[in-house]
Amino acid sequence: MYEFDYHTPQTIDDARALLSGRDDPKLLAGGQTLLPTMKQRLAAPSDLIDLRKVTGLDGITGAGDTLRIGAMVRHAAVAASDEVRQAIPALAALAGGIGDPLVRHRGTLGGSIANNDPSADYPAGCLALAATISTDRREIGADEFFLGMFETALEEDEIITGVAFPVPRKAGYAKFPNPASRYAMVGVFVAQTGNAVRVAVTGAGPGVFRVPAMETALASDFSAQAIADISVPSDGLLEDLHGSAEYRANLVTVMAKRAVQSAL
């Protein structure tokens, strides 16, 4: 790892000032993606701006039909939260299935969605639940937020403060984890909110995406049977030593059915 300057601002304003005043600064949240990347010298920021002391990024609050989770809330805290388990059990289950307990003790919601790894779990939850991402300057709908592989709508110096999840009637998440990394080979999050259904897929493509054909079928019949014959084309899906594009396309249907079956 290359040397850098380390900062622990106490407010969003101070963090933003550091972000705009330095050469090549990076925010540090749980460090579970950024530090391994820096250890391999794939990233060499001039400054790390640790968010751990910044106020206002913590906490889980439920207000009626919305659940708000702060950017710095750790995966383990989401998994164990009574509020999340009651309002959106599928989201608690998603958080509890990220990596391993040690990663979950450090990794954060904000870090995960800012990074937007094509195999990460949270992007699927945010997109299917039609979450709204709050930053230091605006609110961004999940449909506009996730752009492609490791790409988001965030500006260089923009700080995620939290995510608001509309509480669905029913939601389920099913992931086929890569046996080595635990990231999703394919993960499908299904959410029924009001009369609409949204289906979001991670791990299969270069970024998280929705499956409109499944959404329509599930809106009229919320059952695994209703989507058993719907598959996504394998064109453009990820292909690597863990699985071919065709294999991943097949897994999308399998995981979507499991997600519907698990929906509570």
Place this chain on the structure above:
Amino acid sequence: MPTVTMTVNGKQRSAEAETRTLLVSFLREQLGLTGTHVGCDTSQCGACVVHVDGVAVKSCTLLAVQADGAEVTTIEGLAKGRELHPIQAAFKEHHGLQCGFCTPGMIMTAVDMLRRIPEPDEPTIRAELEGNFCRCTGYHNIVKAIKAASEAM
């Protein structure tokens, strides 16, 4: 160079460290606590697990400066004098180690596991060990040792 101060195994310790110093290097090289091991470069093996402010984390994926002001417990902090921690005793009793390289991390993860889940069943123990690798593949006895410790504690 910043001075990093933390409470390690109940004692306040201070040392200078570069910002890029990982917690595991700080513990091993600056403080001489070599019980915590490094088994990989990719944050996957769990040989380096310690507790920071009461929860188990990979000390190779945390900067020493991030733990400034924290309470840290390492494998050296578990035994009371000559009396082993019940999980250490169970690993000994049930042959939960072969070469011993993964053992400090396994035990620190197990202590954290039993704090959260006092009576885990076998599938739970295996799932909770997802972040700890044993190159000697001694998982069977590791699981047995943790189960026995949970019953003894």
